[in-house]
Amino acid sequence: MRVALFVTCLADLMRPGVAFAAIRLLEHGGCTVEVPESQTCCGQPAYNSGDRATAIALARKTLEEFEGFDYVVAPSGSCGGMIRAHYPELFRDDPATLKRIEALAGRTRELTDFLVSVLKLDSVPGNYTGTVTYHDSCSGLRELGVKAQPRALLAKLPGVTLTEMNEAETCCGFGGTFSLKFGEVSTQLADNKCGNACATGADAIVGGDLGCLLNIEGRLRRRGDLKTKVLHIAELLAGRGE
Amino acid sequence: MELRSNEFKARAAANLGDAKLQKGLGLIKVKAVVNRANAVAEFGDFEALREAGKEIRNRALADLDLYLERFEREATARGAVVHWAENASDACRIIVDIARENGVKKVAKSKSMVSEEVGLNEALIEAGIEPVETDLGEYILQINDAEPPSHIVMPVIHKTVEDVADLFHEKHGTPRKTDPAALTREAREILRPQFLSAEMGISGANFIVAETGSTLIVTNEGNGRLCTTLPRLHVAITGIEKVVPTLEDASVLLRLLPRSATGQAITNYVSLHTGPKRLEESDGPQQFHIVLVDNGRSKLLAGEMREMLRCIRCGACMNHCPVYQAVGGHAYGWVYPGPMGNILTPSYVGLENAVALPNAATMCNQCGVVCPVKIPLPDLMRTLREEQMARGLKPWAERMGLALWGWAAQQPALYALGTRIAARVMKWMGGSEKLIHRLPFVSGWTDGRDFPAPAGKTFRELYQRSKR
Numbered sequence: 238m239r240v241a242l243f244v245t246c247l248a249d250l251m252r253p254g255v256a257f258a259a260i261r262l263l264e265h266g267g268c269t270v271e272v273p274e275s276q277t278c279c280g281q282p283a284y285n286s287g288d289r290a291t292a293i294a295l296a297r298k299t300l301e302e303f304e305g306f307d308y309v310v311a312p313s314g315s316c317g318g319m320i321r322a323h324y325p326e327l328f329r330d331d332p333a334t335l336k337r338i339e340a341l342a343g344r345t346r347e348l349t350d351f352l353v354s355v356l357k358l359d360s361v362p363g364n365y366t367g368t369v370t371y372h373d374s375c376s377g378l379r380e381l382g383v384k385a386q387p388r389a390l391l392a393k394l395p396g397v398t399l400t401e402m403n404e405a406e407t408c409c410g411f412g413g414t415f416s417l418k419f420g421e422v423s424t425q426l427a428d429n430k431c432g433n434a435c436a437t438g439a440d441a442i443v444g445g446d447l448g449c450l451l452n453i454e455g456r457l458r459r460r461g462d463l464k465t466k467v468l469h470i471a472e473l474l475a476g477r478g479e
Numbered sequence: 480m481e482l483r484s485n486e487f488k489a490r491a492a493a494n495l496g497d498a499k500l501q502k503g504l505g506l507i508k509v510k511a512v513v514n515r516a517n518a519v520a521e522f523g524d525f526e527a528l529r530e531a532g533k534e535i536r537n538r539a540l541a542d543l544d545l546y547l548e549r550f551e552r553e554a555t556a557r558g559a560v561v562h563w564a565e566n567a568s569d570a571c572r573i574i575v576d577i578a579r580e581n582g583v584k585k586v587a588k589s590k591s592m593v594s595e596e597v598g599l600n601e602a603l604i605e606a607g608i609e610p611v612e613t614d615l616g617e618y619i620l621q622i623n624d625a626e627p628p629s630h631i632v633m634p635v636i637h638k639t640v641e642d643v644a645d646l647f648h649e650k651h652g653t654p655r656k657t658d659p660a661a662l663t664r665e666a667r668e669i670l671r672p673q674f675l676s677a678e679m680g681i682s683g684a685n686f687i688v689a690e691t692g693s694t695l696i697v698t699n700e701g702n703g704r705l706c707t708t709l710p711r712l713h714v715a716i717t718g719i720e721k722v723v724p725t726l727e728d729a730s731v732l733l734r735l736l737p738r739s740a741t742g743q744a745i746t747n748y749v750s751l752h753t754g755p756k757r758l759e760e761s762d763g764p765q766q767f768h769i770v771l772v773d774n775g776r777s778k779l780l781a782g783e784m785r786e787m788l789r790c791i792r793c794g795a796c797m798n799h800c801p802v803y804q805a806v807g808g809h810a811y812g813w814v815y816p817g818p819m820g821n822i823l824t825p826s827y828v829g830l831e832n833a834v835a836l837p838n839a840a841t842m843c844n845q846c847g848v849v850c851p852v853k854i855p856l857p858d859l860m861r862t863l864r865e866e867q868m869a870r871g872l873k874p875w876a877e878r879m880g881l882a883l884w885g886w887a888a889q890q891p892a893l894y895a896l897g898t899r900i901a902a903r904v905m906k907w908m909g910g911s912e913k914l915i916h917r918l919p920f921v922s923g924w925t926d927g928r929d930f931p932a933p934a935g936k937t938f939r940e941l942y943q944r945s946k947r
């Protein structure tokens with residue numbers, strides 16, 4: 238199975254380990270992984286800022302780069318959701334491209350969803366031990382139905398105990414450029430998230446989206462917590478989170 | 480109501496630090512959110528019900544003119560008088576005229592958001608007519624120097640019992656008390672004579688039913704019944720979009736509305752008003768006027784915000800909105816707060832007068848998944864953002880930043896170089912702690928959060944190297 242990795246701009250710049258972990262997991266599941274070199278960003282920041290023209294241009298670019306693979310997998314519900322749930326809407330007035338975009342959207346999956354629903358992995362290479370709590374990112378949860386998948390994967394790590402936090406499904410306040418435009422509100426929401434996560438006593442907060450994780454970690458450190466780890470689930474499953 | 484939506488950012492930030500407000504807002508999560516979830520779970524197939532609700536509202540809007548005409552015919556045949564108000568001042572003028580013609584000095588009002596929208600109380604006062612709010616929440620606001628509501632269903636959610644205790648003590652001159660039941664009793668004692676002395680009662684309408692010409696209200700306090708039956712005149716004011724074809728349709732929406740709003744299977748009172756008092760009847764108003772307000776709604780019907788007209792004003796979107804939960808309703812600066820307000824306010828008062836609102840959301844879509852009539856609220860906000868971009872209503876810095884980033888993201892080689900540099904600079908800035916405490920241009924982030932520093936090399940570089 239030829240799978241293209243959609244690296245995501247945040248993993249590329251901020252946490253390359255997440256993308257390497259995703260490759261490791263996909264190969265573990267028997268995929269041939271390719272990484273289209275010219276990829277940059279899915280265009281969601283432009284789309285959610287009202288810059289439709291740029292969003293369309295970047296969607297076209299993604300289409301050219303990622304057409305023709307069996308699957309496109311992203312270690313992010315946000316970018317996965319952009320391609321799967323929103324790209325088609327961008328081309329509603331362009332029937333020729335729409336057909337191709339819909340095919341791309343149909344083949345695009347969020348990483349944990351792909352590992353569970355398509356690859357049906359029965360083991361994962363990681364060996365993390367500790368108590369973790371899981372933050373459900375909004376796009377993954379509400380656009381792609383990612384909820385049980387990451388938990389099913391965590392259950393495959395014998396050393397991991399999952400302790401659910403209150404309001405696991407509530408937004409962490411990141412919201413892309415929202416986190417810059419409405420900094421105070423965004424910080425407050427991140428603070429609520431940190432409070433709920435820390436109340437579980439878990440030694441790691443885990444999630445599937447780097448945007449949320451950077452936001453949560455940023456607030457956590459400012460609150461003075463230098464101990465609790467904040468990890469992408471791919472890092473933990475692939476054995477690179479320790 | 481004074482429009483202050485362009486102050487959203489400052490007022491939101493101020494409200495975050497308001498401990499009393501935060502205490503009040505905290506109740507929404509424990510009450511409205513949990514209660515709704517329980518009611519939905521108990522109902523069974525709530526998704527199918529939402530779909531049915533959406534279909535009914537769409538059907539009504541698709542032939543809005545026909546259903547409104549039918550409504551007018553049926554209501555008129557049953558002795559009611561239907562008035563059409565194109566805008567807020569029309570609506571106020573119509574009601575003031577009715578009051579004047581009938582020598583009305585005092586009006587008992589049950590809760591109506593449309594009356595807030597058109598500024599009815601101010602207009603009545605100006606005409607020398609005294610409006611008395613009889614919904615407990617609205618009454619509290621009215622005696623507190625006509626403070627605006629902060630929620631469409633729970634208008635005083637921003638106040639604590641202590642606040643109300645102080646207010647009643649001050650305004651009523653009674654001994655201070657903090658027992659909610661005692662406070663309610665006190666308000667009730669003051670309001671009873673008002674119902675009896677008011678010549679006119681004003682209500683809103685949650686729905687109006689085309690096939691019978693009826694208006695329908697749901698309340699929990701019973702004040703709505705008194706307002707609509709005791710005074711000589713009853714005036715119902717509502718938006719033209721509230722029409723539904725049949726009673727059957729209304730009953731489906733009645734299953735959705737209280738569950739979504741407060742988690743109740745049904746409200747304490749559901750009142751259907753069909754015509755004034757008939758000869759053989761012993762009570763009810765002698766005249767029944769229905770004021771149907773457009774005030775921008777037909778413009779919405781023809782545009783991209785059309786789906787917003789399905790709204791049945793349950794408040795679930797704000798109850799579940801993390802931003803609303805944090806900043807409260809007043810920050811939104813007009814009648815309608817939360818996600819629905821992010822769309823309605825700019826639509827009704829002009830996008831340039833509510834620039835922040837369509838952007839004041841993380842797009843988490845918690846609102847969209849609870850909305851009983853499945854309004855895709857984030858999508859509508861995004862469309863308004865697109866309109867802001869097209870009309871140049873976005874700040875210069877944001878437009879330039881986006882344009883630069885958007886252009887670079889389309890030049891892979893340049894982008895790769897830029898990110899290589901950024902990764903190194905940020906690593907250096909993070910130092911041994913690997914945390915950046917201040918970043919230029921993004922103080923919105925770093926004022927309250929650190930920025931975890933990157934490892935120093937991009938994935939792209941490392942991957943190419945690993946393949947060599």
Ligand code: SF4
Nearest residue numbers: 790791793794796850
């Ligand atoms: S938009 Fe939907 S959830 Fe919000 S008040 Fe209207 S009907 Fe209720």
